[in-house]
Amino acid sequence: MQATPPRALTIAGSDSGGGAGLQADLRTFFANGVHGMSAVTAVTVQNSVGVSDVSEIPPSVVAAQIRAVATDIGVDAAKTGMLATTEIIMAIVAACDEVGIGTSVPLVVDPVAASMHGDQLLRDEALEAYRTELLPRATLVTPNLDEVRLLVGIDVTNADEQRQAAKELHALGARWVLVKGGHMHHDPTCTDLLYDGNDFTELTGPRYDTKHTHGGGDTLAASITASLAKGTSVPDAVAHGKRFIERSVQASYPLGAGVGPVSPLWVLDD
Ligand SMILES: Nc1ncnc2c1ncn2[C@@H]1O[C@H](COP(=O)(O)OP(=O)(O)O)[C@@H](O)[C@H]1O
Numbered sequence: 001m002q003a004t005p006p007r008a009l010t011i012a013g014s015d016s017g018g019g020a021g022l023q024a025d026l027r028t029f030f031a032n033g034v035h036g037m038s039a040v041t042a043v044t045v046q047n048s049v050g051v052s053d054v055s056e057i058p059p060s061v062v063a064a065q066i067r068a069v070a071t072d073i074g075v076d077a078a079k080t081g082m083l084a085t086t087e088i089i090m091a092i093v094a095a096c097d098e099v100g101i102g103t104s105v106p107l108v109v110d111p112v113a114a115s116m117h118g119d120q121l122l123r124d125e126a127l128e129a130y131r132t133e134l135l136p137r138a139t140l141v142t143p144n145l146d147e148v149r150l151l152v153g154i155d156v157t158n159a160d161e162q163r164q165a166a167k168e169l170h171a172l173g174a175r176w177v178l179v180k181g182g183h184m185h186h187d188p189t190c191t192d193l194l195y196d197g198n199d200f201t202e203l204t205g206p207r208y209d210t211k212h213t214h215g216g217g218d219t220l221a222a223s224i225t226a227s228l229a230k231g232t233s234v235p236d237a238v239a240h241g242k243r244f245i246e247r248s249v250q251a252s253y254p255l256g257a258g259v260g261p262v263s264p265l266w267v268l269d270d
């Protein structure tokens, strides 16, 4: 019999195409040697060209999934992805408070607002619940530049604005902030900026020439969450996540008529 591996929970939506959402999170947990669990928030009808429908899960059922796994199996770290509505966010916050997620258990908040094709995955009014309820409970928040604009109203186009955005997100209560630079398309590098309220750390890597980056944000946040589940510090977990997503972008593949997913399958060759 094997020892029980570290346990990580994703609270996220389902992507029927398998590229992003909880499907990306669970395979990233597995690739990192962590037992993955899921609390499903919404089912998206999604493929490589976009999202054509969304069905939200009742908030009480989302909360019950969190309680069920936390009270029996246990959770060493958790992440959130697509949360869809204010009501679902409030139910998640209540359940997480009950079981210590966001206090004794690290919580990574990936504030998913839209798919890469522009399909809305979060109702507009739910942004306020992110600001007032989720960010104050976040060990780490990992917005892309569109999510930064929605949360703090800053249009990031350069490194100075990326720093200003990190400061404003930290002021909302997140203990650590990672402002991702993947959408700064004019930049030949991809630089993500980590901030803890005192120090900035730039995580810089090459920008690979591929359109197949579906699920990139999920894979980055899930690999960070997996490291936190193993007891790694936030800066080391983020450094691991950056290496992990770089390899996963390099290993991305075409799928369907549109945008293919990043892939953690490279771990099988290592
Ligand atoms: N073409 C690329 N080459 C290398 N890394 C990338 C590329 N595009 C995005 N990344 C990295 O993938 C992660 C997710 O980036 P980003 O695109 O900003 O967020 P999201 O997927 O949430 O929209 C970040 O670590 C970013 O630096």
Ligand SMILES: Cc1ncc(COP(=O)(O)OP(=O)(O)O)c(N)n1
Pocket: 012, 013, 014, 015, 020, 021, 022, 044, 046, 081, 082, 112, 114, 115, 116, 117, 121, 213, 214, 215, 216, 217, 218, 219
């Ligand atoms: C169900 C679901 N959740 C999240 C996303 C967004 O995934 P992400 O990795 O943040 O970004 P893109 O791949 O859309 O750029 C999604 N599409 N579906």
